[in-house]
Amino acid sequence: MTEAQGGLPGLENARVMVVDDNRVNRHLLLALLERGGVHHVAMAEDGIDALSRMNSFRPDLILLDLMMPNLDGFEMCKRLRADPVWKDLPVLVQSSLNRAEDRAKAFAAGATDYVTKPINAVELLARVRIHLQNRALVHDLRLFHERTESELALARKMQERLMPTPERLAEVEAALGLAIHAHFAPSSELGGDFWDLRRDGRGRLVVYLVDFSGHGVGAALNTFRLHAICQQMDFSDFDPATFLATVNKRLYALLPNGQFATMLAGVFDLETNRFVYASAGSTKPMVWAPGDAAPVLGESAGLPLGLLASADYEARELPLPPGGRLFFYSDAAIEIPVGDDVLDEGGLAELVTQRMAEPDAAVFLDGVLRALYATGPIDDDLTALVLTRKA
Amino acid sequence: MDYGIDIKEQEAVVRLRGRLTFNDHAKLRALIREMLQNKAKRQILDLSALEFVDSAGIGMLLIAREEMANADKLLVLRAATGQVKRVLTVAQLNKIVTIED
Numbered sequence: 001m002t003e004a005q006g007g008l009p010g011l012e013n014a015r016v017m018v019v020d021d022n023r024v025n026r027h028l029l030l031a032l033l034e035r036g037g038v039h040h041v042a043m044a045e046d047g048i049d050a051l052s053r054m055n056s057f058r059p060d061l062i063l064l065d066l067m068m069p070n071l072d073g074f075e076m077c078k079r080l081r082a083d084p085v086w087k088d089l090p091v092l093v094q095s096s097l098n099r100a101e102d103r104a105k106a107f108a109a110g111a112t113d114y115v116t117k118p119i120n121a122v123e124l125l126a127r128v129r130i131h132l133q134n135r136a137l138v139h140d141l142r143l144f145h146e147r148t149e150s151e152l153a154l155a156r157k158m159q160e161r162l163m164p165t166p167e168r169l170a171e172v173e174a175a176l177g178l179a180i181h182a183h184f185a186p187s188s189e190l191g192g193d194f195w196d197l198r199r200d201g202r203g204r205l206v207v208y209l210v211d212f213s214g215h216g217v218g219a220a221l222n223t224f225r226l227h228a229i230c231q232q233m234d235f236s237d238f239d240p241a242t243f244l245a246t247v248n249k250r251l252y253a254l255l256p257n258g259q260f261a262t263m264l265a266g267v268f269d270l271e272t273n274r275f276v277y278a279s280a281g282s283t284k285p286m287v288w289a290p291g292d293a294a295p296v297l298g299e300s301a302g303l304p305l306g307l308l309a310s311a312d313y314e315a316r317e318l319p320l321p322p323g324g325r326l327f328f329y330s331d332a333a334i335e336i337p338v339g340d341d342v343l344d345e346g347g348l349a350e351l352v353t354q355r356m357a358e359p360d361a362a363v364f365l366d367g368v369l370r371a372l373y374a375t376g377p378i379d380d381d382l383t384a385l386v387l388t389r390k391a
Numbered sequence: 392m393d394y395g396i397d398i399k400e401q402e403a404v405v406r407l408r409g410r411l412t413f414n415d416h417a418k419l420r421a422l423i424r425e426m427l428q429n430k431a432k433r434q435i436l437d438l439s440a441l442e443f444v445d446s447a448g449i450g451m452l453l454i455a456r457e458e459m460a461n462a463d464k465l466l467v468l469r470a471a472t473g474q475v476k477r478v479l480t481v482a483q484l485n486k487i488v489t490i491e492d
Contacts, residue, residue, distance in 0.1 A: 213450040214446065215413065257453065257457045258450040258454035259450060281483065301481050301483055303484075303486055342443060344477070
């Protein structure tokens, strides 16, 4: 609704239905509304007449009398509220009933407001205007909310598409004997986590896992930036430390102060049974072979991406014999509160140890995730990856 | 997170307590303003009573470092323990911020 010239603001397009069995009252209210700048007015003689005209007239507000034949104002109001379409419609009762219990009964039936006859024109118009403005504001807010919701849902689908499809995972498994199971759960609609796979020029599998500082829309936009950077990288003969140093330089030029990302990037060298990786302050990767008693935690110290243009990174390696399994996770998994402390890598390693004999990787991952969610509230984006090398 | 400030001639010591997370953005902004207003060159963040910091919290400490540097002051992170110390260590933040035990 827009500001009306001269008249009351917001009334020129408003649609008001007057429900009153008394013809003189109806015309009095009509004249009063017209004088106040309301030009779309419908008149109904009783509750039944009013209800039958709701869908064709679609009022923005009802002025309702209580004492009417056939269907009175109390009952009409109740029936109106039973329809979800009209549950928020302002219903302004105007009645000569003036006892407290009449008012209480009207509000219980769903009235929004109550004025007593004889009508004071200024007061009635002021209330009509306030209720119409409230309705317009709520309507705007709802539209905004719906638009935001659908935009976030679309953005979330786009973000999910940054990550490998099940078909790509199946291809990798068929070609290299490396099975991948993943879990991706942003703490709100969008998240700052992201992971991806590549084959380098020598046919080896490259995997990287990223966690931007913060979460929500800002962090999610950064995942798109990083995805674009990774698409342009040279994957002919993958070297994790060089890769991180190059990505860091490019991100450093883009990220504002206070934003950064942790990242783990590595390559599976199946000929030498190794996983060779570098870390920019990521969590510690865990690895184990069949029969091991506990997972080995790989070192992961390194400056996060985007903080220092000249940062360099250290190449590290973990053994990955046939049948071996690697587990990656975002820091949400180790920051779950436990008493006064957090779960931390040690606590997570214990949860993994209890389940590492499980041959089915999907069952293993599901078990670890259930244990994590049972440990405490997780209020950050959680990503977890399990890579199993065929025996 | 909450904090207390003790300003001396040469240095201001800010004691952070509790958890420093995403939700403390406004508070840390206010703290940075206070640190810029006092005259001390060395601005010490005493982290001994800080129980937890998340990545957004680390980001805010880095913003504080830069704002201090722009005002010709030095930010020092002191006496981190537990999870906070582990996070500072794994992120090798000693390469860009002064960290003291």
